[in-house]
Amino acid sequence: MDHAEEAVEPNFAYDILSGGLAGMSSIVVGQPFDTVKVRLQTSDHFSSSFDVVRHALKSKDGLFKSLFAGMTPPLITATAVNAIVFSVYGFSSRHVDRFADDYASYKQPNAPPSASIYPLNLVPNSMSDVLVKRGPAFEFWKNFSCGSFAGLVQCLVICPTEHIKCRLQAQSCPSYQHKLTSKIVHNPFEMSKIVLREHGIQGLYRGWVSTCLREVPSFGLYFASYDLFRDTLLDKFPRTPNWTSSVVAGAASGALTWAIVYPVDIIKSIIQTIPLNTPAEERSFMYIARDLIKKHGRMYLFHGLGVTVLRALPVNGMIFPVYELSMYCCCTPTRSWDFSKVF
Helix, strand or coil, rough: CCCCCCCCCCCCCHHHHHHHHHCCCCCCHHHHHHHHHHHHCCCCCCHHHHHHHHHHCCCCHHHHHHHHHCCCCHHHHHHHHHHHHHHHHHHHHHHHHHHHHHHHHHHHHHHHHHHHHCHHHCCCCCHHHCCCCCCCCHHHHHHHHHHHHHHHHHHHEEEEEEEHHHHHHHHCCCCCCCCCCCCCCCCCCHHHHHHHHHHHHHHCCCCCCCCHHHHHHHHHHHHHHHHHHHHHHEEECCCHHHHHHHHHHHHHHHHHHHHHHHHCCCCCCCCCCCCCCHHHHHHHHHHHHHHHHHHHCCHHHHCCCHHHHHHCCCCHHHHHHHHHHHHHHHHHHHHHCCHHHCC
């Protein structure tokens, strides 16, 4: 008698756990790059990424403390944010497929179910023989729409935490003139209290519109391009290990997404680091964009893009393999684990 346990379907709880682990790992890898990016965006004092690193080496805080400044907020929230992103994406993706299957069964009563109820091609082997994968066009737009929805939901968490992070990172710049206090604040909770005390919840959510403009389309493109890149790699190079295709596709999709939305990120960083009492019309997205172009030219909107893309490669190359490994462990019975299928 065969007592082998069957693989289970991905669910909301597994998405939360796997997404959180992926997010935590990415923050540790990407924080130094992020600090360099924010200082390049918010200060005219630095001419290049190397200039920022040289200044960090000479600072009284030292290289490590300087480049990892403001890490606590994103590290704490990385679990929540990525758990939200992957759980919302997985939940909406599975429901889109079930709706499509119901429609297909209405039109074609004998049509088999779709394989895409398993997000990111994560299909347990024991079920793969009864599942049929949909066409690439359906998959791309499903991933884009579900990813965009996930990006919108996670803005509720990412907007205030990035606001505090940006102020913590920018205050160490020599030319930064918009400090909230006369001394440098190292504690994110202290910075949050200052913002809340002076400007309330509205102040904490400074930059909401620009955050949504960055996150919604970028997460749609992120998930859609990852799936497309990974499928292409496995199709063109069938002997490529799964983890290699996940790393390469994740790095490529992250770099592509950042290259497209980067100008929005620059404007967001400025909105979140200028004085909190700036008049509403002078901190609007379009006002900041026009002002930047007028003072520095259009190319300034790509100032710091190099270090951002450099950061995106290891960070996003880490996220999907960690997520998929965690999901594999959650969905596959312990006695059936075979990591050669993952790696």
